[in-house]
Amino acid sequence: xxxxxxxxxxxxxxxxxxLATCIIALVLFIILYGIFHKGISSLSWEMLTSxxxxxxxxxxxxxxxxxxxxxxYLSFGAVLLALIIGVPVALFMNIYLLKFKKIVNxxxxxxxxxxxxxxxxxxxFGFSVMIxxxxxxxxxxxxxIVALFIIPILIRGIDEVLKTVPxxxxxxxxxxxxxxxxxxxxxxxxQCFPGIVTSVLLSFGRAIGDAAxxxxxxxxxxxxxTSLSQPSATLPLSIFFQLxxxxxxxxxxxxxxxxxxxxxxxxxxIFSRYISDKYxxxxxx
Amino acid sequence: xxxxxxxxxxxxxLKDKLITWWMNFGLAIVIILPIAIGFSLFxxxxxxxxxxxxxxxxxxxxxxxxxGKFGLLPFLMGSLWVTFLAVxxxxxxxxxxxxxxxxxxxxxxxxxxxPVIDILAGIPSxxxxxxxxxxxxxxxxxxxxxxxxxxxxxSILAGAIVxxxxxxxxxxxxxxxxxxxxxxxxxxxxLSLGASHWQTIKKVIIRKAFPGIxxxxxxxxxxxxxxxxxxxxxxGNVIRIPHGIFQPGYxxxxxxxxxxxxxxxxxxxxxxxxxxxxxxxxxxVFFNLLSRMAIMRFExxx
Amino acid sequence: xxxxxxxxxxxxxxxxGSNKILNDINIDIPKNKITVILGPSGCGKTTLLKTLNxxxxxxxxxxxxxxxxxDNEDILHTNKDITEIRKKMGLLAQRPYPLxxxxxxxxxxxxxxxxxxxxxxxxxxxxxxxxQVSLWDEVKDxxxxxxxxxxxGQQQRLCLARGLGVEPxxxxxxxxxxxxxxxxxxxxxxxxxxxxxxxxxxxxxxxLRQARRIADYVIFMYLxxxxxxxxxxxxxxxxxxxxxxxxxxxxxx
Numbered sequence: 063x064x065x066x067x068x069x070x071x072x073x074x075x076x077x078x079x080x081l082a083t084c085i086i087a088l089v090l091f092i093i094l095y096g097i098f099h100k101g102i103s104s105l106s107w108e109m110l111t112s113x114x115x116x117x118x119x120x121x122x123x124x125x126x127x128x129x130x131x132x133x134x135y136l137s138f139g140a141v142l143l144a145l146i147i148g149v150p151v152a153l154f155m156n157i158y159l160l161k162f163k164k165i166v167n168x169x170x171x172x173x174x175x176x177x178x179x180x181x182x183x184x185x186x187f188g189f190s191v192m193i194x195x196x197x198x199x200x201x202x203x204x205x206x207i208v209a210l211f212i213i214p215i216l217i218r219g220i221d222e223v224l225k226t227v228p229x230x231x232x233x234x235x236x237x238x239x240x241x242x243x244x245x246x247x248x249x250x251x252x253q254c255f256p257g258i259v260t261s262v263l264l265s266f267g268r269a270i271g272d273a274a275x276x277x278x279x280x281x282x283x284x285x286x287x288t289s290l291s292q293p294s295a296t297l298p299l300s301i302f303f304q305l306x307x308x309x310x311x312x313x314x315x316x317x318x319x320x321x322x323x324x325x326x327x328x329x330x331x332i333f334s335r336y337i338s339d340k341y342x343x344x345x346x347x
Numbered sequence: 348x349x350x351x352x353x354x355x356x357x358x359x360x361l362k363d364k365l366i367t368w369w370m371n372f373g374l375a376i377v378i379i380l381p382i383a384i385g386f387s388l389f390x391x392x393x394x395x396x397x398x399x400x401x402x403x404x405x406x407x408x409x410x411x412x413x414x415g416k417f418g419l420l421p422f423l424m425g426s427l428w429v430t431f432l433a434v435x436x437x438x439x440x441x442x443x444x445x446x447x448x449x450x451x452x453x454x455x456x457x458x459x460x461x462p463v464i465d466i467l468a469g470i471p472s473x474x475x476x477x478x479x480x481x482x483x484x485x486x487x488x489x490x491x492x493x494x495x496x497x498x499x500x501x502s503i504l505a506g507a508i509v510x511x512x513x514x515x516x517x518x519x520x521x522x523x524x525x526x527x528x529x530x531x532x533x534x535x536x537x538l539s540l541g542a543s544h545w546q547t548i549k550k551v552i553i554r555k556a557f558p559g560i561x562x563x564x565x566x567x568x569x570x571x572x573x574x575x576x577x578x579x580x581x582x583g584n585v586i587r588i589p590h591g592i593f594q595p596g597y598x599x600x601x602x603x604x605x606x607x608x609x610x611x612x613x614x615x616x617x618x619x620x621x622x623x624x625x626x627x628x629x630x631x632v633f634f635n636l637l638s639r640m641a642i643m644r645f646e647x648x649x
Numbered sequence: 650x651x652x653x654x655x656x657x658x659x660x661x662x663x664x665x666g667s668n669k670i671l672n673d674i675n676i677d678i679p680k681n682k683i684t685v686i687l688g689p690s691g692c693g694k695t696t697l698l699k700t701l702n703x704x705x706x707x708x709x710x711x712x713x714x715x716x717x718x719x720d721n722e723d724i725l726h727t728n729k730d731i732t733e734i735r736k737k738m739g740l741l742a743q744r745p746y747p748l749x750x751x752x753x754x755x756x757x758x759x760x761x762x763x764x765x766x767x768x769x770x771x772x773x774x775x776x777x778x779x780x781q782v783s784l785w786d787e788v789k790d791x792x793x794x795x796x797x798x799x800x801x802g803q804q805q806r807l808c809l810a811r812g813l814g815v816e817p818x819x820x821x822x823x824x825x826x827x828x829x830x831x832x833x834x835x836x837x838x839x840x841x842x843x844x845x846x847x848x849x850x851x852x853x854x855x856x857l858r859q860a861r862r863i864a865d866y867v868i869f870m871y872l873x874x875x876x877x878x879x880x881x882x883x884x885x886x887x888x889x890x891x892x893x894x895x896x897x898x899x900x901x902x
Binding site: 072182183217277 | 384573632
């Protein structure tokens with residue numbers, strides 16, 4: 063009797079747990095279906111290569127090229143800036159600070175806290191700095207703020223890979239009389255390259271998808287920016303601003319932008335998972 | 348062997364020094380950044396305290412910027428409702444799924460779920476928002492009609508549903524890690540004492556992992572509280588303390604995002620918004636810190 | 650006693666945190682001979698080896714005092730740059746750790762560090778070192794392939810060639826054959842015997858038979874202390890200390 067109850071309880075929960083996993087997977091497909099269903103029909107060569115005509119909110123003609131190119135400029139710039147600051151810090155933590163485990167763990171803790179700060183706070187911060195100096199919204203401001211936002215993500219990602227370098231490789235490299243920076247850039251970066259690429263891809267995905275930080279700092283325009291000091295359109299804001307328009311063609315632009323952005327993220331996620339799986343198999347211990 | 352003090356050697360040393368300096372510079376930025384953010388938000392917001400106290404602002408219901416009244420209560424309540432409901436939906440699902448994936452499912456299932464979780468985690472906020480508008484708003488409308496209410500669909504519930512999906516990959520990853528770190532010997536000992544797998548899970552594994560589970564919830568709360576764009580797009584943005592899940596709300600991050608444009612035209616509006624950002628910053632960091640410290644303690648105990 | 654000493658260690662003490670690993674070490678290591686540091690697992694011999702090129706600097710919480718004198722210089726208390734000190738010694742680890750690059754670049758790594766960039770010079774030196782470890786014939790057609798493509802035995806020989814490429818005086822070997830099959834092990838042992846004419850070899854091992862095969866000078870350690878040291882023949886045939894005798898007979902491991 064008691065055994066029967068236990069068995070049925072176990073069976074019940076096993077089913078429920080299985081369903082929970084299924085629901086999660088199902089939700090992903092529902093989301094992807096929903097986005098593509100609305101957006102695929104709006105995708106056309108014209109949509110991808112022309113800018114909105116007659117104003118992005120009301121204009122019936124044109125496409126989302128302003129947002130696509132703006133996002134590419136912004137994300138590449140942000141990732142580049144984040145790499146310049148982030149890679150050396152990650153290497154520093156794992157090679158120069160080998161002895162000082164406590165300090166490294168403190169830095170990691172710090173980075174984890176930074177990682178949790180929502181992008182709108184970065185945006186608000188950026189905005190107040192911009193007001194202080196009288197700067198207008200621009201691509202450059204967006205690049206800097208998004209870079210700051212993704213730096214903790216990038217560093218932690220690279221740090222996770224660097225952590226797995228076997229101590230023996232470091233010792234062998236030191237024994238050859240190499241300096242720390244030589245070991246860092248000539249040996250360790252090469253060893254961890256696939257992992258670093260994965261982190262960069264994921265950071266790029268976060269950068270291109272962010273709306274809250276660029277809202278304050280990059281503005282929005284119909285045009286493709288020609289210099290860093292101009293405001294720029296981005297895919298997330300293109301969706302955000304155009305979705306609520308009463309004009310159907312404008313709404314379609316929002317759906318198209320959503321589809322493009324989703325495809326970019328899908329490609330990045332799948333590709334980076336592929337890289338990390340492939341190289342996990344080939345690694346020597 | 349001679350010690351060649353040649354120019355090449357000096358160049359090597361110089362390179363090494365420059366790179367070390369560059370690394371220290373980057374590290375300085377990383378460390379100064381959160382302090383700078385907190386400080387600047389504080390500086391910009393303290394103007395608002397000339398006329399009222401902190402508790403006055405946080406607990407006041409009146410948000411009338413034109414009259415100089417900046418009560419944050421409706422927004423805080425909106426955030427609390429959405430966050431609480433989202434966590435309520437997400438945590439059980441993640442817990443059940445994490446147990447399934449680590450205890451019962453075959454290896455390939457976990458392997459297949461990895462890209463699913465990756466993609467869910469990578470989908471930008473605004474995509475969740477637009478999907479929320481397309482799919483969740485009508486759903487909430489129909490659900491409310493089922494209960495005899497006629498609503499627009501833009502509601503706390505819509506915000507909570509979208510938000511819960513967004514925090515699932517985050518919490519699920521942490522829980523899977525936590526369950527994986529419970530030592531095998533513990534499980535084996537319990538099983539060899541005659542307990543069934545399910546009993547082992549209930550009595551041993553969950554109990555052992557409990558602090559970790561709490562931390563995962565805490566981190567989920569932190570993540571949910573700060574989420575801006577997706578929630579903003581479906582939650583209605585009506586300034587009122589919500590009294591039911593079908594009612595619209597106005598969470599704190601949405602306040603900042605929707606009004607940044609008018610910040611400078613009304614006196615002290617920018618202070619109020621920066622103060623809101625500061626509150627957001629403090630709440631998020633607080634939950635984050637607590638949860639991570641709890642996880643560290645938990646891992647040390649294992 | 651020793652006519653020609655390469656390394657002298659006086660009063661060396663090392664602890665990690667509150668654990669004393671090395672206790673009052675006093676030894677001399679002769680030039681151009683194979684010195685084997687022998688002892689059961691965990692007695693501190695690897696740590697002792699690693700103090701010689703100050704790899705112990707990388708350990709957290711480490712405290713060292715005493716003197717390690719190489720070429721009339723105390724390497725523990727010197728103003729010289731640590732990379733110069735480490736270049737005097739080449740390390741062969743327990744498992745081969747090839748650098749993540751081609752076979753050629755592994756050997757050339759040390760040369761490039763020192764500023765040799767001319768292709769002709771590099772090719773000639775790489776060939777020289779690969780021949781010294783008897784690897785040349787096996788890899789001469791695939792120098793551009795990644796080093797990870799080699800078998801473990803070949804990788805270990807590659808690491809030896811790589812170490813020789815920085816032109817050290819001393820070769821430090823930390824149980825270098827423990828990951829290798831018997832044939833590769835024999836190859837490495839043979840190499841050491843050939844190399845001792847040009848280099849001083851210090852090898853750590855816990856395999857008694859290996860020590861008997863190749864040691865010229867033996868230092869026996871137990872629980873962080875030097876029990877006995879001397880020329881191989883005398884030590885193996887006439888151990889003076891009780892513990893040494895017991896180890897030779899296999900009573901302690």
